[in-house]
Amino acid sequence: MWAVLKKEFKTYFLSPIGYVFIGLFLAMFSILFYITTIYQGMTTFQYVFYYSAIYTVVFIIPLLTMRMFAEERKNGTEQLLITSPRSMIGIVLGKFFAAVLVIVITEILTLIYLGILCYFKVPDLATVAVSMFGFLLLSMVYISFGMLVSSLTENQIIAAIVTIAAFVLTWLAPNLSLSFTSISLVEQFYPFATGVFPIAETINLLSMTVMFVVITMIVMKRRKLVK
Amino acid sequence: MIEVKNVTKKYGNFVAVDNISFTVKDGEVVGFLGPNGAGKSTTMNMITGFIEPTGGTIIVNGFDVQKKGIKAKKQIGYMPEGVPLYTELTVKEFVTYMAELKRVKKKERKEKVQKALTETGLKDVEKKLIRNLSRGYKQRVSLAGALVGDPEVIILDEPTVGLDPKQITEIRKLIKDLGKNHTVILSSHILSEVSQICERVIIINKGKLIAIDTPENLEKKTDEKNVILLTVEDSKDNMLKLKKDIPEMLDCKLIKDNEDGTKQYMIESNANVDLRKQLFDILPKKEITIFELKKAEKSLEDAFITLIDKNTINEDKKQEKAPEKEKSKKKDKEEKKSKENKEKKGGKK
Numbered sequence: 001m002w003a004v005l006k007k008e009f010k011t012y013f014l015s016p017i018g019y020v021f022i023g024l025f026l027a028m029f030s031i032l033f034y035i036t037t038i039y040q041g042m043t044t045f046q047y048v049f050y051y052s053a054i055y056t057v058v059f060i061i062p063l064l065t066m067r068m069f070a071e072e073r074k075n076g077t078e079q080l081l082i083t084s085p086r087s088m089i090g091i092v093l094g095k096f097f098a099a100v101l102v103i104v105i106t107e108i109l110t111l112i113y114l115g116i117l118c119y120f121k122v123p124d125l126a127t128v129a130v131s132m133f134g135f136l137l138l139s140m141v142y143i144s145f146g147m148l149v150s151s152l153t154e155n156q157i158i159a160a161i162v163t164i165a166a167f168v169l170t171w172l173a174p175n176l177s178l179s180f181t182s183i184s185l186v187e188q189f190y191p192f193a194t195g196v197f198p199i200a201e202t203i204n205l206l207s208m209t210v211m212f213v214v215i216t217m218i219v220m221k222r223r224k225l226v227k
Numbered sequence: 228m229i230e231v232k233n234v235t236k237k238y239g240n241f242v243a244v245d246n247i248s249f250t251v252k253d254g255e256v257v258g259f260l261g262p263n264g265a266g267k268s269t270t271m272n273m274i275t276g277f278i279e280p281t282g283g284t285i286i287v288n289g290f291d292v293q294k295k296g297i298k299a300k301k302q303i304g305y306m307p308e309g310v311p312l313y314t315e316l317t318v319k320e321f322v323t324y325m326a327e328l329k330r331v332k333k334k335e336r337k338e339k340v341q342k343a344l345t346e347t348g349l350k351d352v353e354k355k356l357i358r359n360l361s362r363g364y365k366q367r368v369s370l371a372g373a374l375v376g377d378p379e380v381i382i383l384d385e386p387t388v389g390l391d392p393k394q395i396t397e398i399r400k401l402i403k404d405l406g407k408n409h410t411v412i413l414s415s416h417i418l419s420e421v422s423q424i425c426e427r428v429i430i431i432n433k434g435k436l437i438a439i440d441t442p443e444n445l446e447k448k449t450d451e452k453n454v455i456l457l458t459v460e461d462s463k464d465n466m467l468k469l470k471k472d473i474p475e476m477l478d479c480k481l482i483k484d485n486e487d488g489t490k491q492y493m494i495e496s497n498a499n500v501d502l503r504k505q506l507f508d509i510l511p512k513k514e515i516t517i518f519e520l521k522k523a524e525k526s527l528e529d530a531f532i533t534l535i536d537k538n539t540i541n542e543d544k545k546q547e548k549a550p551e552k553e554k555s556k557k558k559d560k561e562e563k564k565s566k567e568n569k570e571k572k573g574g575k576k
Contacts, residue, residue: 003327007313014315076311080372083275084328085301224279 004086004094009101012064021063022106028056033113043123045114046131050193053138054186058167061139062160064099065146069220073154082224092217096147103139107132127195134192137205141185142167144212151219228253229274229380229410234283236269236434243269245434246283251427253379256406258425259414260531266434267414268308271384274412275305287380301330304378308385310369314358318349318368321357325372343375346401363394370398374405381405383413387420399424418531430531432538445531452477455494455502458485458519465513466492472509475500482536489518 012018032051036044072078081091110132117123146163153159173180174187181187188205191198229251236244244266251257259267272278274285276292276299285292290299313321322340331339344350347367352360357368366389373381386402387395402424405411415421421428422442430438430445438445459466470476478495485491496502503520510517 003324006327007316007324010320011313011315075314076307076309077313079272079275079277079305079307079311080325081328083277083300083303083305083307084325085297085330086328087297224277 001090001094001097004081004091005098005101008068008095008098012098012102017063017067018102021060021102022109024060024063025052025056025106026109028052029110029113032056037117038120043117043121045117045123045128046193046195048110048113049131049135050186050189053135053189054171057139057142058171059164061142061146061167062163064102065143065150065163066156066159067150068095068099068147069151069216070154070156070159074156078223082220088217088221092147092213092220096144096213096216099143099147100136100140103136103143107136124195127193130195130197131193134189134198134201134205137192137202137209138185138189140209141205141212144209144216148212148216148219151216228286228288229412230284230286231270231274232284232286234270234273234280234285236266236273236278237281242434244273244280244431247431247434247436248283249429249436249439251410251412253410254406254408255427256402256411256413256425258421258428259412259431260416260418260421260428261414261431262416262535264433265431267431268384269434270431271305271382271412271414272307275303275382276300277305277307302378302380304329304373304376304381306369306373306381306383306386310365312357312365312368312372315356317354317356318360318371319344319353321368322349322371322375326375329376329378331376339376343371346374347371348397362389363391366390366394366398370401378409380410381412383411385414385416387415387417395420430534432535435538437534437538452495453498453500453502453522455496455506456482456519456521457492457494457506457517458489459492459510460489460516460518462488463514465515466490469509469513472513473502473505475505476502482540491519 012021029048029052032055033045033048036042036047036051069078072081082088114123114128142163145166146159149162149166150156150159153162167185170183171186174184185205188201191201231250232248234244234247235242247266247270259270261267269278273280274287274292276296279293285299287299288302290302292299313324316324319340322343323336326336326340326343344353347370349364349367349371352364357365360368366386370383370386373383383402387398390398399420402411402413406424406426413421413424426441428438428440428442428445429436466481467479469479475496476494477497478493480493481490482493483491494502494506501522503522506520507517
């Protein structure tokens with residue numbers, strides 16, 4: 001797992017993708033930060049994450065996930081991976097955690113904004129920590145789903161569009177009918193921003209991540225049967 | 228040691244590899260020969276565990292590729308067809324990554340990477356991005372990736388495609404050296420290459436194993452008979468009745484019915500009999516016009532073509548399919564040329 005993780009993480013920053021992702025995220029984060037806190041004179045830093053999850057991450061997460069397996073399949077480098085003495089579990093987890101690491105770095109960078117806010121007034125740090133944790137969990141679901149889609153196609157564009165479409169659907173689903181509320185990932189995230197530590201939602205998001213990661217492993221293991 | 232037992236790969240109804248069995252001993256260099264689409268790459272992909280066979284078992288150094296995949300894969304260094312590489316990495320980074328994937332111990336890693344780079348002559352470009360390298364160098368990087376960590380079995384899928392002649396000789400020499408203490412399987416459709424490097428040759432066509440032997444023996448096999456390839460215009464179908472007139476003729480087979488009305492026959496006689504003179508004398512009397520007549524040269528190439536052709540004809544008869552278009556087109560061209568020149572000899576081979 002470590003070999004794959006290290007290489008994948010390095011690749012994010014050898015190509016512009018890693019920088020583009022972080023740059024876009026922070027640009028949007030700055031705008032949301034200004035609107036939700038400075039402009040309104042509030043210290044509700046946790047809501048910046050809530051709105052970033054809706055308006056930014058949904059659209060830029062495919063930058064991290066679309067190439068994961070699609071590119072390998074297209075270039076044939078998956079042959080190198082699959083014929084190496086590594087288990088598929090290690091390969092998939094390596095790729096998954098490399099993307100998660102990019103998110104973690106992005107989150108660490110957002111602490112700069114927290115510092116700016118603290119200059120005016122120190123917000124409730126526990127609430128901020130919980131919402132950052134929730135944000136990480138939500139991103140993990142996004143990443144694992146994007147990774148699954150990437151493992152199903154060799155076209156990165158298709159992988160990206162399908163990923164975004166699926167997230168937008170779950171995001172808008174509650175507007176169609178309230179019975180869809182439970183599939184909305186954003187709704188799952190909301191309690192984290194209110195300052196309580198929601199155990200049910202934590203388990204829910206984690207299990208969704210595990211589900212998508214496991215399905216990806218199964219898809220990749222089946223590749224050698226269908227190839 | 229690699230043992231391939233009754234391995235079959237099907238894609239739906241299409242049989243890519245049909246019940247192949249062979250063994251490669253330790254320290255042996257074996258060549259895989261076959262026309263395009265014969266199943267060479269599929270077989271190699273199955274040995275390396277990239278594709279799961281539909282039936283049969285493959286054992287590499289005692290480890291079943293399907294059941295003990297990781298241990299089996301640890302024995303193998305694989306250079307896939309088409310040279311897939313992570314082009315955003317530098318040469319050294321790539322080879323190091325391959326070493327890590329292959330679980331080379333951290334202490335030995337640097338040294339093993341350097342060794343692979345030196346062996347493949349990549350020391351000068353180790354800091355360059357793979358993206359910026361020429362085709363020949365990319366090929367070497369791929370080879371270095373296969374060699375790093377000294378796997379006991381090395382599998383190379385068309386290692387010399389796209390290289391310039393100098394590089395080809397270098398790579399061949401490298402493979403020969405590797406053969407001293409590794410088991411090597413390589414595929415190629417360049418026959419001279421295989422006969423130079425390999426101790427044994429495996430010929431497959433349409434997924435079926437046709438022959439396994441040393442290059443010398445394969446050449447000898449066709450040596451046992453004198454083979455003449457004859458293209459004629461024979462409107463009265465007298466060719467197949469020739470046996471009466473030429474008793475020395477062992478066999479006369481129709482190989483191909485060309486579109487321009489000519490037919491190609493393969494005529495066999497004992498090795499000590501040369502039928503060419505007799506054919507020239509007798510055929511005109513039978514109202515048969517000779518367009519082309521040539522003695523099949525006794526090279527591995529001919530052994531290969533004869534074996535493949537025979538196999539293809541048999542298969543075609545079975546499946547009632549049209550003969551391979553490509554080959555017939557090529558030969559048509561040759562024949563048209565010889566027609567124009569009104570020569571009775573001709574052809575490239």
